[in-house]
Amino acid sequence: MVETMRWEQGKLVLLDQTLLPNKIEWISCEDYLRVKLAIERLEVRGAPAIGAAAAFAMALGAREVADKPDFLGALDAVRADLITARPTAVNLAWAANLQYELATKLNKDDLPPFKIIKALEAKAEQIYANDIAINKRMGEYGADVLPDKAVVLTHCNAGALATCGWGTALGVIRSAYAQGKLQMVYADETRPLLQGARLTAFELYEDKIPVTLITDNMAAWTMRTKGINAVVVGADRIAANGDTANKIGTYGVALAAKAHGIPFYIAAPTSTFDFSISTGAQIPIEERQPDEVRRFRSEQTAPEGVEVFNPAFDVTPAELITGIITEYGVLRAPYVERIKELKDTLSTI
Numbered sequence: 089m090v091e092t093m094r095w096e097q098g099k100l101v102l103l104d105q106t107l108l109p110n111k112i113e114w115i116s117c118e119d120y121l122r123v124k125l126a127i128e129r130l131e132v133r134g135a136p137a138i139g140a141a142a143a144f145a146m147a148l149g150a151r152e153v154a155d156k157p158d159f160l161g162a163l164d165a166v167r168a169d170l171i172t173a174r175p176t177a178v179n180l181a182w183a184a185n186l187q188y189e190l191a192t193k194l195n196k197d198d199l200p201p202f203k204i205i206k207a208l209e210a211k212a213e214q215i216y217a218n219d220i221a222i223n224k225r226m227g228e229y230g231a232d233v234l235p236d237k238a239v240v241l242t243h244c245n246a247g248a249l250a251t252c253g254w255g256t257a258l259g260v261i262r263s264a265y266a267q268g269k270l271q272m273v274y275a276d277e278t279r280p281l282l283q284g285a286r287l288t289a290f291e292l293y294e295d296k297i298p299v300t301l302i303t304d305n306m307a308a309w310t311m312r313t314k315g316i317n318a319v320v321v322g323a324d325r326i327a328a329n330g331d332t333a334n335k336i337g338t339y340g341v342a343l344a345a346k347a348h349g350i351p352f353y354i355a356a357p358t359s360t361f362d363f364s365i366s367t368g369a370q371i372p373i374e375e376r377q378p379d380e381v382r383r384f385r386s387e388q389t390a391p392e393g394v395e396v397f398n399p400a401f402d403v404t405p406a407e408l409i410t411g412i413i414t415e416y417g418v419l420r421a422p423y424v425e426r427i428k429e430l431k432d433t434l435s436t437i
C-alpha cells in the first residue's frame with residue numbers, strides 16, 4: 089500500500105500526488121508554509137490526509153514561533169493562516185484547532201514552548217496512527233453492508249493516498265476484497281484533476297484489487313449495464329443533517345444511483361462531521377483556477393480566456409444517501425437524530 093507522508097527527523101515528508109502515477113517524488117517540508125503550499129497545490133490531498141498534514145504543520149509552526157514573546161498568539165496566527173489553504177475539507181480546521189487547544193492547555197500548565205512542540209509532534213503522530221486504525225474499523229463496518237459479489241462504483245480518490253493509510257471508501261473496498269466479496273471496482277476518472285484515474289486506479293491496480301477505469305460521463309451507463317450494486321465514496325464535510333460535500337461529480341453519481349435503485353454510501357471518519365452547521369448549504373465550496381478546466385496539464389484544451397466554472401466539490405443531499413459509514417458504525421436516516429447521537433457519544437469519549 090502506498091504511503092502518503094512520514095515524519096522524519098523533525099520534517100514532514102510528503103508524497104507529491106500531483107506527479108502520480110508517473111513519478112514517485114517526495115517533498116521535504118521544514119516549515120508550516122511549505123505544508124500549506126502542498127495542501128493548496130494538492131501535493132497532499134484528501135480530507136483525512138490534509139488533516140494529518142495540518143497537525144504536523146502546527147508542530148512545525150510552533151517551532152518557528154517558539155522564541156516569540158507571545159508564543160500562543162503567534163501559534164494562533166499560524167493556525168488561522170493554515171486553515172485558509174483549502175476551505176471545504178473540515179478535517180483541516182479540525183486538526184489545526186485540536187493542536188492549538190493542546191498548546192493552550194499545556195501553556196496554562198506552564199510548560200515551556202520546547203515541551204509544547206514535542207507534545208504537538210506526538211499528537212500529530214497519534215492523529216496519523218489513529219487515522220489508519222479508524223479506516224480499518226470503518227472498512228469492516230462498510231464491508232458488512234456490501235452485497236456478496238460486490239460491484240462497486242467510486243468517485244475521486246478516497247484511498248490510502250487520501251488518508252494516512254487504508255482509505256475510507258477504498259478502505260471499505262479493501263476490507264470487502266480481503267473478505268472475498270469484491271468482484272470489481274469501477275473508478276470514475278474524476279475531471280478536472282483526474283484523482284480517480286491517477287490515484288484510485290493506481291493504488292488499486294498496484295494492490296491487485298480488480299479495478300476498471302471509466303470516464304465520468306460513463307457512470308450512469310455503467311450502472312445500467314455492468315451490474316453495479318453499490319456506490320461508495322468519501323467525504324470532505326458532513327453537515328448535522330447528513331448533507332455531504334465531496335469531490336465535484338459526487339452529486340451526479342448519487343442521482344444516477346437513485347435512478348437505478350443502487351445503494352449510495354458515504355465512508356468518512358467522525359473528524360469529517362461539522363456539527364456546527366445544520367445543512368449542506370452552509371458548506372464553503374472551494375473554486376479553483378479556471379486553467380484546471382481549460383487545460384489538461386500543460387496542454388490547452390479550450391479557447392484561451394473562455395469563461396469557466398470550476399467548483400472543486402458539490403453537496404449531495406442527505407435524502408440520496410443510503411448510509412454513512414463511520415468508525416462507530418453505519419448511520420442511516422433519520423440523519424438529524426443519528427448524527428446528534430454521534431455528537432453526544434463523541435463528547436463523552
Ligand code: MRU
Nearest residue numbers: 133134135246250256322323335
Ligand atoms: O480535491 P481533493 O483531491 O482533495 O478531493 C478529495 C475528495 O473529494 C475525497 O473524496 C475526500 O476528501 C475524501 S478522502 C478520504
